[in-house]
Amino acid sequence: MKEQLILFGTAKLAKEKGFKEDCTHYYNNKTKILKPFMYDDNPKVISIQDGTNLGLLTIAPTQSLLQKWLREKYNIHVEITWVDTLSDIYVYHISTTANAIRPDSIFYHSYEEALEVGLQEALKLI
Amino acid sequence: MKEQLILFGTAKLAKEKRFDCKVGNFFKLTTISHPLIEDTCLLQNINSLSDVPLFSRPTQSLLQKWLREVHNIDVSVNPINDCTVYKDGIKKYCWDIYNTEFEGIDADTLIMYLKYEEALEVGLQEALKLI
Numbered sequence: 001m002k003e004q005l006i007l008f009g010t011a012k013l014a015k016e017k018g019f020k021e022d023c024t025h026y027y028n029n030k031t032k033i034l035k036p037f038m039y040d041d042n043p044k045v046i047s048i049q050d051g052t053n054l055g056l057l058t059i060a061p062t063q064s065l066l067q068k069w070l071r072e073k074y075n076i077h078v079e080i081t082w083v084d085t086l087s088d089i090y091v092y093h094i095s096t097t098a099n100a101i102r103p104d105s106i107f108y109h110s111y112e113e114a115l116e117v118g119l120q121e122a123l124k125l126i
Numbered sequence: 127m128k129e130q131l132i133l134f135g136t137a138k139l140a141k142e143k144r145f146d147c148k149v150g151n152f153f154k155l156t157t158i159s160h161p162l163i164e165d166t167c168l169l170q171n172i173n174s175l176s177d178v179p180l181f182s183r184p185t186q187s188l189l190q191k192w193l194r195e196v197h198n199i200d201v202s203v204n205p206i207n208d209c210t211v212y213k214d215g216i217k218k219y220c221w222d223i224y225n226t227e228f229e230g231i232d233a234d235t236l237i238m239y240l241k242y243e244e245a246l247e248v249g250l251q252e253a254l255k256l257i
Contacts, residue, residue: 001147003188021127064187065129082200082224095205
């Protein structure tokens, strides 16, 4: 079991919004392939300093690190609710200091899927 | 900004409940004068190592995922936005636990925490106790 890394589309959006935290993985913008900064089984955290030229790379944080970044930097909370305890159905909620946003009738069959969409929508608010 | 790692009390409880995902951080109990060491290593199943007083130290989110996927226990943290309890203008958080067996919420919503991570840590501990 591993931490879930964000998908390429979300990573690209996060980069556009200024996400530059230390990460273990990155995407090659051309191939969209996810790779660790060091070696496979023990990826090393790479410090991404302001001004670092990432070039064709887009850093890939875990979903929870991006969630934390949104919460601490922008006060945007993305939370997942398990709607149906008998079957796996999840929804995401986004709340800011100004208001709460909940998508209508959109259900996801995994926690990670719901969180991924929630993170994307939250990034669009910045 | 870093992922939040669990505290020793939670790590001890997680080991008792047979959490053993590969992690790169651990606690080690050593001597009386320096009883607890925090250390890092290559990713491995630390809690499986026998005869050594080591305790896996996963991130909060990995333990949260293990509880959800292995034990069907969902721990969530929600900001309190209700004006009736949010009078001082400081954002507060509370934890919730959902489980397929109990189907109920075991959260004590009267207890609020100033930090998201603090609320999640308590939620994780309470969830582990349900196993």
